[in-house]
Amino acid sequence: MADPEKLFADPEKLFKVDVVTPNGMIYSHRGSIVDVRAIDGERSILYNHVPLLTPLVISEVKVKRSREMNSRIDHIAISGGYIEFSDNVATIIADSAERARNIDVSRAQAAKERAEKRLKEAREKHDERTEKRAAVALRRALNRISVYNTRGH
Incomplete structure (x- = not known):
């Protein structure tokens, strides 16, 4: 059946x-x-x-x-x-x-700037763990901004 x-x-x-x-x-x-x-x-x-x-x-x-x-x-x-x-x-x-x-693009932009600052500081201090975390935070923020921008206003 x-x-x-x-x-x-x-x-x-x-x-x-x-x-x-x-x-x-x-x-x-x-x-x-x-x-x-x-x-x-x-x-x-x-x-x-x-x-x-x-x-x-x-x-x-x-x-x-x-x-x-x-x-x-x-x-x-x-x-x-x-x-x-x-x-x-x-x-x-x-x-x-x-x-x-639902993306708050100004919040995503602020997160991007914070992540870039943390990434720069971590590289200067040769802090690999913080550098990796900041790089992930940066990718997430950039992704949110990109998705917001591609949604077809």
């Missing part, structure tokens, strides 16, 4: 996309394509993609909401994490994530 879930498969080939952080659900919609940056390169996930679990880097996640040409694309800044895809559900688990529309 056919699986009842398969009988009512989405004719538009949309699947569920969730972005979760320790603070809860940041994003939950249906999409036709999810573009992510894994540690080994770019990935595009479509309906019925093979099951997958892979680590992600600090980057932008793009979710195309439908198959139409002028479909809305949601932009989300993530601080790394993982994507798991199975049974047409994409779940992204990240330490932090922010939808482009």
